[in-house]
Amino acid sequence: DGVLLSELSRPCRMMLLVNPQSGKGQALILYNNHIQRMFNEAGIIHTLVITERQNHARELVKEADLSQWDALVIMSGDGLLYEVINGLLERPDWEEAIRTPLGILPGGSGNALAASVHHYSGASPVSSEELLVSCGFLLCKGLVSRMDLVSIHLSSSPRLFSFLSLAWGFVADVDIESEKYRHVGAARFTVGTLVRLASLRVYKGRLAYLPATKDHNNQQGLRNNMTVHCNNQASSLTPPPVLCRPSRDSSCHNTFHNSCHSNNSLKVRRSESTPSRSATKAPSGPPDSLLVPLDQPLPANWVVVPEEDFVLMLAMYQSHLAEDLLAAPDAVSDDGVIHLFYVRAGISRTALLRLFLAMEKGAHLATNCQHLVHTKVRALRLEPYSPKGIITVDGEVVEYGPLQAEVHRGLSRLITG
Template sequence: MDQRRAEPDFLPSATPVTLYGEFTQTSNRRGRWAVNLTEKDLVVQRLASAPVGRNKVVLSLRDCVGCRAYRDDDKADPSAYFAAYFYPPKKRRWMTSAPSRQRVEQCFRLAALQDPHANLEEAEKWARAVRERSARQQRLRDGVLLNSLPRPCRILLFVNPQSGKGQALTLYNSHIQRMLNEAGVIHKLIITERQNHARELVKDVDLSQWDALVIMSGDGLLHEVINGLLERPDWEEAIRTPLGILPGGSANALAASVHYYSGVSQVRGEELLVSCGFLLCRGLVSHMDLVSLHLSSGQRLFSFLSLAWGFVADVDVESEKYRHVGAARFTVGTLVRLASLRIYKGKLAYLPASRGRHTDKSLQNGAAACCRNPASCLTQTLEDDFPNNTCHSNNSLKLRRSEGRSSRSAAKALPGPPDALLPPLDQPLPSDWVLVPEEDFVLMLAMYQSHLAEDLLAGPDARLADGVIHLFYVMAGISRSALLRLFLAMEKGAHLDTNCQHLVHAKVRALRLEPGAGKGIITVDGEVVEYGPIQAEVHGGLGRVISG
């Protein structure tokens, strides 16, 4: 190996070279490659006497998940190796953006010395340098240091083998296991055996042994894990445990949302899995809003995704019979339900995210969230939660405190943080809430993430910790064709641009739904809950999620 500085024309002068070497590759020992490791890239160029077309590869360290040094089993061979693993975006001629990622491995052989330990030491120096520079690039964004998982990282990975098409374990074996090993992520695999199995486990697990909990399933398993964490006596510390999501179900809404927030184009299926696996290996951690929900029976749940009533909830539940077709089950369910469109009677009220008089147009376009730093709410108590927030007058706050005192006393036995905005379900709402005048609905959907499914961008403006609930409802009177156009537009997040007069969108901090008498379905994170009055309040930045 020739250890020296690179020639000036090898890289642009604006990109300083930090490490240079010449090696052979494991796949081709006849040729030699010059390798430059800068602060931002690993640059590989074949050394040849004559120019060779496309013989230089530049791999961004932002796309690197890991690097390791090792020796072969052949003890007579003094060579050592270092291998770097990248997942750069695929480039397709017919697309302007990079829709998915592909695996690229670069493996180099070091055999300059007869001492095998010296060769291995040099390989380890390179591997360590790649890991350190990669970590710096991934954690820095616009000069700001981002929170990330420690290295090496230990995760507890829950897999539901029955979710989606029943292929979660196969996908783990074909993609995720290798990615985690390449990234140096130590993980323990737990295969769930029944409903609420994961919920029971996380209530008792020693969280000090793990840096993150990761779910490979549909959204229902994550719902179990979040509620299990919040049912622990140490819930305040437990809910700070970073959560990871790998799509293994039918809808995979949070996985699609996390991918969307990373700023790349919408993908589905195994491409979405690889993208989320890459984000997991990078290990960047963000705050995530959670929503507290109270049911008429007194039960309290926490939600990370959605609350649905009417058309959306019916499709979600009734399409279970088509689970074998994967994400297409929702398309089939939508067409079936459109054929016999239902009207749902009920009362809907909400607390707007920003104060002031609302016109119909402002309701349809939504209002800006008033809490600009929702993560700061995480450590605040009930008494100092919103005193300086211009969205709530002192009088209205005192009214809520007075009306809600009895409910908070009863809520002391309930898990999780107390609610500041919700009076008991059997008491009237404060005067600053908005009561929807209509009582005939086709659907009500409260979203806190961008996606309702892999191919449904229901909340294009939503973010992980924006501190608001994105409330949508469709009033009765809409035609089947207009409703179908809405859902088709939702695939690209364009439904708010259709100017549909039956669709209303508002950004809210809390809401209450009182469905009319009769049978119906309400779902929380895609899971059926008891039918009856329900109310919700957002807790900004309460959870943690591994994202881009």
């Protein structure tokens, strides 16, 4: 698990944001039945804030006097936390604001972060109200870890921040199409998956990424100090992406080996990949040091995926994609990597279904599926070719079109217990 940073003081003052419409529309009932007494007994002084509409929470945390709160806790699905994180990073004092400990209680239909926090605690998988009670206890323990955030550039929207996932293709379509089944709770994704399987299609586009290196812990140093010695190229890199049939596709990832030769070439590439102002002109939040503007060619040390026909692209930075989908089994909240998955076109419906069924236990990587590719990256760029489609960030629809993303290690704080 991630490194514990601190512990919430007692008594602890929490703002508890509840979306009464999330999931089956029972978040307030769940709060009354399971959380209120638990928090009172644990000495958590909490103020209930019931959200009234979309972006209410975002506006609220943007203006809030944060010195009044030891933590901000979200009881909803992942969508409400996405608002809160973006609201915090839109503040002029974002650097301080984003260090406010954040907590999550599953009240929605997409409770991926809650399931991830429960998973990080080492407990065996549970769902629905058991997951809520577990997350409640973890909040009462009040241990705080760091959480990575990923900054995402779209072609014309302002930069946004993501704590969970970026999806295109099958997963994004299922996520959005299944909103109409919200009344069945977390099962909405199972229903949506079956419906989408019936009309399985191919998504065309170009995908590229900056591989994560083994010593990505030291990347901050690498970034700030151009003279950092870059020794043996082989030992400083992670193994090639996990391909289920490595022999067939390893040649596709040749550019991977070009990323680190010597001090000199490192310097050259650094200047090549120094972002121009247009890539970082967002008014607040940390600058993106790995990205060049979307309309410029990729830096030389990026890997371009050879395939252009996909069934899905999924970038994850937490373990769970949904309560019962362990998409990135070895992810922790602050590993500083984006777990990139893609499924190449040509996969059969049965094989894709098998992948999702295996994902319930995080066993999809062991299914020997030749169409699934998994690799760890620090930044990525996606350029879909078709004029229309769906891209989701943390389960929310964003502007469709070319995008790029970069991970910011440990930028936020998460109560993991």
